[in-house]
Amino acid sequence: MKLTPDCKVIIQGITEAAGQCHTPLMQRYGTQIVAGISPGDGGTTEAGVPVFDLVEEAIATVGPVDTTVVFAPAFRAVDAALEAIAAGVRQVVLTSDGVPPLDMVNLVRKAEATETLVVGPNCPGIIVPGQLLLGMHPPEMYQPGTVGIVSRSSSLTFEVARSLTAAGLGQSAAVCVGPDLVVGSSLRQWLQILDEDDATEVIVLIGEVGSDSELVAARYISGAIDKPVVAYVAGQFAPKKRGMGHADAIIASRLISDSSGQVPMASIEDAFRNAKAHWVNRPSDIPAAVKKLLK
């Protein structure tokens, strides 16, 4: 994995509205964007970088690429990612919202086979404060430090980062894996990455009720994570989903669930408490909890 300022980055969908908006913001943060990809726009220039029709053409001209940030529309996002993987890119950030889950299944199969790190879809990506922005985090809410954030939410992550920054607690990295049910990399995988990251001293995990990925993460913490973890899962008072069908319940029961097929909040909380994670009841309690753990 390469998340340092010398990371070479391409933008797929650089001429899409989001690409046009966020490419200059990433450049301003110091991210080295070496090329843009936009089928049909090859030969033009966008945000001062050359645009190519294919990822492999870009690589042939500008040299090896570490990461692609994909702004392609939802139905073309996985194709873009597969194209980048085929050209040898091993880090993919998918920002696109609305990617069909079965597309993701195909991508995940390919990513696993090629050991490619996929973040997203439907996410603002990764920020390493002071070093690298891969996606759409608002940089002004972050500052360099030792708190690693892993989250399923976008705007909630920004809010937590802002409150940490306001409390003088900088961040080593923040990643949003996206709220979708099928994601390229999970909370669990990022816990492992942050646990191994030398710059990270405390990990903040932000989840959302409605999936069992938090439960998977909690169980992973209890077995494999040495660093202190602060956990908050949003949706403690949200009304429960209604009963689901048999098949959903079976899926959910592969972990734990009630008859509705939804993991109850109490089980999530229990799992984090059992894993000796520091559980908080609202996002505003996170900075104080982090401070305590840093001592």
Place this chain on the structure above:
Amino acid sequence: MDLLEYQAKALFAENGIPILPSQQIASVSDIRHLKIPYPVMLKSQVRAQGRGRSGGVRMATNTVDAVAAAQSIFRLPIRGQCPKVLLAEAHYKVQRELYLAVILDHNARRPLLLGAASGGMDADLSPEQVAHVLVEEDFSPFYVRRLALSMGLRGALMRSVALVAERMYRLFVQRDLDLVEINPLGVGADGMVMALDGKVRVNDNALERHPMLLQMLQRSLPPGADSVGATSEGQNPVNPPEKGDRPQWTPMNGNVSVVCNGRGLTLATVDWVMRAGGQAAGFADVGWTTEGEVNDGLGDRLLGVLEAAIASSEQPTVLVNLVGPAINGAEIVRQLVGEFQRRGYWPASVASAQNGVTKELKNQQGNRLEFSPPLSSSLPSPPLSKPSGLMSDSDRVRGTQTLLDSPTIATKTGIPRKPAIDSSTAPLAHSSVNSPITPQTNQRKFDRPSSPLNLEGVQCQRRCPRLVIHCSDLNREKCESLVEPYPIWIAESVESAVKLAVDISALAEAQ
């Protein structure tokens, strides 16, 4: 979102999954034109579960029977839904019933095949009874043979069940489905298998590239169906998604309506409100601006959900919390104020203020004041203002401003949940009763944050919402003039916004 049974079966037939001869019945008179020989099964076409147990499925042996059965099924609501269509289906004598399904296992991130040796309405489908096979790599028929064998099937039945499962899998992938389920798969005396009931759940994200499914859904929906319905969280059983259009409102029982961008922030803000002693009235996620353009329809989505947010309680307090890049907070405030103007919302204190005030507002807003009956003379003053006894009507209007301008209000912690004005520290600067409201004039003089919390603006017309806004990119000072004299407060942090909303809702409730 689920298709109706007859629609699912049309997809089954297309994909070579065996189904019985059947006919759609749109009205009782259609029974006379049945081509299927009796006995027939008449089945209510609703999305609700528990159809069989509720009497939504009946057997009829002759036309008289069938007419009576159809009449009663058309009138029978199942979990609140009445069918628009019945399915008349041939009767099938079964030896045994099986269960089959294909679903996405989102933790494994692979499709999962499910099967049980006994299916049907009353079968025990607890996880221990259900065989499952994960489709790890590209699909090949050995996966379904593995499933059928682990269901305990052998011989010809194993092969025919495996074939049905294979066709279900292909349908699942081809149409981007979330679920294909057959329960029961009937096995006849001759060993023939038959899909007796079926469920197909389409994936909302993929729907756009399957116009045929979209058409099916639209056809089966009640006219005028709207996606802002009072449905429980994450469930939208009657309406297809309107992508990027109106956000969905999830109702709860309190009086603080929460509207945010991003699901996590929305759920967290609800948690926040509840933990601060408030009661959420419901919530909506207006999405965040992935398209990169500033606001990118955010304001429109916000206004689209405002109606539900306001209608959700008698004394609504709406908490708008927007965090992220590419949000122009001032523009959002402008749009919301415009909406308040359009709807004729005013705080009661404005309506009852003196002539000068009225004039001033008329100059600004034309004839808007016709919407504002002089309520405050008939309504009791909010409890907190009584002890002070110092405020004139026009001060009350400024009371709103006092709150807005007072940095301690928005950021101070430990504001009492039901604040009371201490008369010794109440705002003392008050102008003559007859002075007009002059927004931005000498405001600051009145705005020393000496009072703990002045919420005069809380007193509103009936149904006039109080609105608290937090936005990560919003210069409060610049927006203050915009919100006067509306019952709109701008907070500088999420925490203070939550606190304000909770306090305001408590005061509004007390009125």
